[in-house]
Amino acid sequence: AAEHLAATRAGRRAPHRVAVAGSTYSVFPVRAGARTPQAVGVSREVRETVLSDWLLVVEADAGDWAEERLDLLYGVTQLIAVERDRRDAARTVRRRLAQEVLELVQTGAAPAEIAARLRVAAPVLLPGLGAAPHWQVVVARVEWEDGTAETGPVAQSLLEEILVDPHATGPEHSDRIAVAHTGDEAVALVPLPAVSTEHDGSETGVLADALLESVREPLSAGLDGDGRVTLGVSAAVHSAEGLRGA
Known part of the structure; x- marks a missing residue:
């Protein structure tokens, strides 16, 4: 790559x-x-x-x-x-849900309103889950030296690819990720089972060090010295109030 x-x-x-x-x-x-x-x-x-x-x-x-x-x-x-x-x-619905949640958070909407939107998103991203999931936020920002390219959609596509575990089994893993973009950034909502029943590590979510290690070499080649990618990974968020600070 x-x-x-x-x-x-x-x-x-x-x-x-x-x-x-x-x-x-x-x-x-x-x-x-x-x-x-x-x-x-x-x-x-x-x-x-x-x-x-x-x-x-x-x-x-x-x-x-x-x-x-x-x-x-x-x-x-x-x-x-x-x-x-x-x-x-197939990502259209998930992107729209993430965009709605992101806009609510950015505009300072009431936690109850954000929580209601998350309840709509949960069965789409984790169908069949009995309890409300926890959430993790992953942010990517792509910048080019000349600043001419629109980078929000670039960061969105990037997150949709790198957050998919190629070794994951079962339902389509990419169906569990909702990514929105705004300006030069993309924001992914990653649902985590509140209690993992499979003991497969899914409750730990995305680990920043592991994510960076897996993409550093190919992204460095693609950026070719005139671009930069910044990644941020939050801790697990248990409520709509916590999502605002993630």
Whole structure:
């Protein structure tokens, strides 16, 4: 991922190739409409998506592949892009719920009003949960040196990707996260079971050190020295009153 981000920021044409532990891998970006190498990375501000791109990695050197074989791989990326579009569409309700909660907190709404909105969000994010969940707030801020790119949506997409545990099993883990954005920041509401019945560590929520360690290298490559990502992780919040100070 780090090699791909660095190559994308440098404007090198996909697929990008990288050697790891004696094996060569070809990295194909997953983007709607990118059926050819020429179509990848054009007519777009790369900083709008570079931090949250999806990738298809093939254990092979695609540098000598025939056009027909490359076209087949780009066709596969299009199928994956359709799935990503489906997931993005499914996030609409969760994004709206998070935006409503964020606006209530920022405008100083009464705790009872915030609590009512959280009660609406809880069954959407943690269906079947009997008790009201605790909440954790994760904030991301993306800044570029020239200050020209709109970064709130960039931070939103970034949080929606990095807060998903790729090793999680069971229901779609991304369905449990609601992310809103305002200005240059994105704010994620992460519900935590008040009492974990699975003893899987879910009650501990997002751990700041572990999150930073997992994303530091690829994000550094994507930022390429002219951008900065700031992440903040709150402790577990047990009530609407606590959410205001998180």
